Amino acid sequence: MTEFNDFGYVEKAFANIREVVAKQGKNIHRAASLMADAIAADKLIHVYAGGGHTTLAMGEMFFRAGGLANINPLMETALSVFNQALKYLELERTVNFGSSIIKYYDIQKDDLVIIFHNIGINPATIDAAAEIKKRGGRIIAVASSYWQSEMPPDHFIRHPNGKNLFDYADVAIDDYNPVGDAVVNVPGLDTPIAPVSNVVDFTIAHLLEIETVRLCVERGITPPVWSSANAPGGDEKNAAYLKKYKPLIKSL
Template sequence: MTLIQTYLQKCRQIIDTVEEQTPQIQQAARWFADTILAGRMVHVFGSGHSRIMVEEMWPRYGSFPGFNPIVELSLTFHNLVVGANGQRQAMFLENVSGLADRILRNYALSDQDCALVISSSGCNVVPIEMAELFQQQGVKVVALITKEHSGKSASKRTDGKKLGDFADLILDTGAPVGDAMVSVPGLETPVAPGSTVGGAMLINSIKAEVAQLLTEAGRPPKVLTAGVLVGAERATELFESAYDEHAHRLAKLYEQVGVPSYVSQPNDREP
């Protein structure tokens, strides 16, 4: 068996793991659909490479508004690897207690909201605190982790709690401990991670279920769709309307945030 075949075989095992979680995926989708139908948003957060899953949910082709992608550049922009904005800083910052509170200070949360927090290990401080703070606000939390890897890893929190400890529902990427899935002869450490594969399948399985629920409820989503499928004019219409809906939903998260001002108060005067 070639190493390519080895990797693909392990990916097929991940597919089985995702399929076995169908009831959990459907539950997450029901919660998310209820939030979106209420005019609210599902908050999606991930630090480090978990940002990939945030962007997989929204906005991209085949996705639709209703999700609030929370991507902090200080935690995710490490493409330079070293130097300014490098990986060392990002890995340090994702374990700084209190940063999650500063991030969520920007939003007026509601118990109608849901959250999807992604962390393969489930052991870094910022995603754990994000989930904890969401729950304190009455927000249902779905955690997307790698169960085997999380179970073998040590939490960076002093109390030892992990992301799964602050989740109403846990989804498993199906990747192995350490994430990398292929052992190369003569090489000390394995290569080719699998959590992105499992995570993307979970994200899009949820997305499909939510789209069905919204459509059945009479609120079919405005899906970002390629012009080659629906024509350039319709594609532009869908993109513009989807972005506008996102703005309208996001406005609700800002309108009553933090310290009240005269701008945030109802205007009772006659026009």
């Protein structure tokens, strides 16, 4: 029996996170300032994901113990990993599908939307971003500069307009996800394994929340934060937020 070996996965994931912390702090602060502004104005913070496993980052921010209660996921199951895989893959590459989701949720002028898509070039992402900007919304984009810069301009997964998610962002947060996502090479296997994008994007989501809460407290604002529904007293603490946000957030 051979000894356990992670082939450097944990260190590579932490190295990616450390790079985000070292280089993206100012952008995380700028994004959190917009989120704190939304809380101060008693508005929702909308979260969208452009398809596949990036939808899990949207889910990580929604109805989460210790998370913000005013998060509104622009949820479309057809784009998520809870759809059949080949179906969501086809739909995230379908032009105008993303814009239809933004229209359905009726994003308004000055609404704040966080968009997760580490690749940041596919039609479901670009069309959603374009529709948000068309409506006067503001965008915090979490994506990888590597994917956006290294993918060929004529690659078939790109939106026909050739734009990147960061082209639409009011604040762009680079997650430094490498092209291909998987970071471990096991000797004897040609295909890399062990992706890091969700580990890093989940961390960015929580860093945004932490900085937003800090800024709210600094401004004398009590941010709306969920308690764990599974801990004693959690349901009682959450009751007021549910009463307030259930009529406003379709996924509650």
